Amino acid sequence: xxxxxxxxxxxxxxxxxxxxxxxxxxxxxxxxxxxxxxxxxxxxxxxxxxxxxxxxxxxxxxxxxxxxxxxxxxxxxxxxxxxxxxxxxxxxxxxxxxxxxxxxxxxxxxxxxxxxxxxxxxxxxxxxxxxxxxxxxxxxxxxxxxxxxxxxxxxxxxxxxxxxxxxxxxxxxx
Amino acid sequence: xxxxxxxxxxxxxxxxxxxxxxxxxxxxxxxxxxxxxxxxxxxxxxxxxxxxxxxxxxxxxxxxxxxxxxxxxxxxxxxxxxxxxxxxxxxxxxxxxxxxxxxxxxxxxxxxxxxxxxxxxxxxxxxxxxxxxxxxxxxxxxxxxxxxxxxxxxxxxxxxxxxxxxxxxxxxxx
DNA sequence: ATTGAAACTTGATCGTT
DNA sequence: AACGATCAAGTTTCAAT
Numbered sequence: 001x002x003x004x005x006x007x008x009x010x011x012x013x014x015x016x017x018x019x020x021x022x023x024x025x026x027x028x029x030x031x032x033x034x035x036x037x038x039x040x041x042x043x044x045x046x047x048x049x050x051x052x053x054x055x056x057x058x059x060x061x062x063x064x065x066x067x068x069x070x071x072x073x074x075x076x077x078x079x080x081x082x083x084x085x086x087x088x089x090x091x092x093x094x095x096x097x098x099x100x101x102x103x104x105x106x107x108x109x110x111x112x113x114x115x116x117x118x119x120x121x122x123x124x125x126x127x128x129x130x131x132x133x134x135x136x137x138x139x140x141x142x143x144x145x146x147x148x149x150x151x152x153x154x155x156x157x158x159x160x161x162x163x164x165x166x167x168x169x170x171x172x173x174x
Numbered sequence: 175x176x177x178x179x180x181x182x183x184x185x186x187x188x189x190x191x192x193x194x195x196x197x198x199x200x201x202x203x204x205x206x207x208x209x210x211x212x213x214x215x216x217x218x219x220x221x222x223x224x225x226x227x228x229x230x231x232x233x234x235x236x237x238x239x240x241x242x243x244x245x246x247x248x249x250x251x252x253x254x255x256x257x258x259x260x261x262x263x264x265x266x267x268x269x270x271x272x273x274x275x276x277x278x279x280x281x282x283x284x285x286x287x288x289x290x291x292x293x294x295x296x297x298x299x300x301x302x303x304x305x306x307x308x309x310x311x312x313x314x315x316x317x318x319x320x321x322x323x324x325x326x327x328x329x330x331x332x333x334x335x336x337x338x339x340x341x342x343x344x345x346x347x348x
Numbered sequence: 349a350t351t352g353a354a355a356c357t358t359g360a361t362c363g364t365t
Numbered sequence: 366a367a368c369g370a371t372c373a374a375g376t377t378t379c380a381a382t
Contacts, residue, residue, distance in 0.1 A: 003338040009331050016326040019226035024375060033351055038377065040349095052193035055228060055323040063337025064325070069272060069281050085317035095320040095328055098243060098313035107243050107313070111325060113337035139272035139281070143259035146269040147321030149229040151238070151285060152190040155266055157183050163237025163287035164177040197359060207368055212359065214366095350382080357376070365368080 004049065004062070007032065011040055012062075021055060054150060059142075064093075064111035067139035068118060072106040074130045081105070084130050091124045093117060178223065178236070181206065185214055186224075186236075195229060228324060233316075238267075238285035241313035242292060246280040248304045255279070258304050265298045267291060 004012075014029040015021045021041065027034045044050040049061045059065070074084050081099050088097050088108055096109040112118055118136075125134045146153055152160075178186075188203040189195045195215065201208045218224040223235045233239070248258050255273050262271050262282055270283035286292055292310075299308045320327055326334075 004334075005338075006331070006335060009334055009338075012323060013326050013331055015228075016323045019228055019324075021227070021323075022375070023377090034376085035352075035378085036350055039351095042377095043349095050323075053195070054189075054193055057323055057325070059325075062326075063334050067272060069274065081315075082317070085315070089318040089328075092329055092333065095318065095325045097316075097318040098241060099315040099317055100243065100311045100313050102311040104311060106317075107311075113333060117333075137274045137276040137278060137281075139274050141255075141259070141273040143256070143271040143273055143280075144263040144269065145271075145321075147319075149186060149190045149195075149224075149231055150193075151231070151233075151269045152187050152236075154263075154269055157180070157187055159266065159287060159291075160178075160183055160237050161180055164179075164183075198357090208359085209361090209368055209370095210366085212361095213368090216360090217366095352381095353379090355376105355378075357374105359372105359374080359376105361372075362370090363368105364370105365366105 002047070008040060008044060008049075011037060012044075012057075015055060054148060056148075056150065059111060063113045066112040066114070066118065067142055068110045068112060068121060068136050069139060070106075070108040070110070070121075070125070070134055070136040071104045072108055072125065072131060073133040074105045074128075075132050076130050080130065084128065087128050088125075091121060093121060176221070182214060182218060182223075185211060186218075186231075189229060228322060230322075230324065233285060237287045240286040240288070240292060241316055242284045242286060242295060242310050243313060244280075244282040244284070244295075244299070244308055244310040245278045246282055246299065246305060247307040248279045248302075249306050250279075250304050254304065258302065261302050262299075265295060267295060 010030050011026055014026045018025050018029050023034050023037045026037045049058050051058055072088065076084055085097050085099055085106065088094060088106060093110045093112045094108055095111055098107045100107055110121055112121065122136065125131055184204050185200055188200045192199050192203050197208050197211045200211045223232050225232055250258055259271050259273055259280065262268060262280060267284045267286045268282055269285055272281045274281055284295055286295065296310065299305055
């Protein structure tokens with residue numbers, strides 16, 4: 001259960017930025033020798049920081065222990081939601097932004113390291129002119145978080161197969 | 175912009191289930207020849223269904239065009255939130271479940287293929303005894319969704335480096 | 349823990365059906 | 366589009382530091 005050092009972090013960032021985790025690519029992006037990149041990634045996997053070959057992370061180990069879910073109400077003209085959404089997206093720690101219909105305008109999910117960072121998040125919300133009101137709650141536990149390809153774990157193949165028929169073609173009368 | 179057939183779906187499911195996308199592993203899991211697995215995965219990438227080497231998916235193309243965000247209120251004794259959370263997690267299409275503090279008990283995010291599936295989701299909520307009330311809204315657009323390793327894209331390396339110091343060791347006085 | 353170079357495994361290519 | 370055989374490329378190992 002050792003801590004991550006700058007090199008681990010650099011490697012993980014390089015993976016996220018290059019969208020690749022080939023030892024070759026990460027070597028080129030970081031100037032860390034291939035064999036060391038390999039060794040470090042292996043260690044991260046052994047220790048469980050990287051949870052599988054799909055590079056899902058143990059967020060706690062990365063230091064992102066706090067999850068904040070915010071509802072955001074904004075005032076905006078035609079087409080401005082894109083712009084406000086982009087501003088929300090740019091706040092450090094924000095990793096999901098949904099533009100919603102109904103009583104709320106945006107739902108934002110952020111992963112943060114500390115109380116300080118939570119305060120900063122709220123300040124950053126308030127610094128956006130168009131934003132009228134926000135309401136945030138903490139997630140005590142993330143019970144489930146399937147993302148990327150792994151979302152598929154919770155569907156029947158038939159459900160998605162059926163969706164293909166519906167989305168592209170008219171109803172076929174086989 | 176062709177549709178996905180059963181083979182594409184089988185390959186994607188195999189990736190999600192085995193947590194791996196080596197042609198070798200997928201070949202073993204599906205009995206589809208290596209070169210065909212390779213060919214199909216390449217096609218999925220070329221067409222943008224698979225968006226990068228981290229296997230982030232274009233959810234629209236997979237048929238999961240609808241995003242529903244639900245707040246769920248429940249009645250439960252000590253330690254029962256785990257159980258209810260598990261029930262929520264098991265509903266087809268649910269891919270994020272947060273147990274929250276404050277006015278709501280759970281926040282659930284589901285990705286669905288059709289209106290029918292939305293109705294089914296709500297019915298499934300209601301079929302859970304402990305659940306008192308739910309409130310769902312649709313996301314019109316997913317403006318940002320960084321998940322897995324890619325969450326790192328929105329942090330300064332220093333932020334996470336600092337978090338390491340805090341989480342594991344006492345303050346060092348270098 | 350780090351590294352360069354060697355050994356090997358795998359993914360990518362090619363030509364055929 | 367599917368596939369088996371071939372080859373290039375990248376990954377993993379190894380021994381030294």
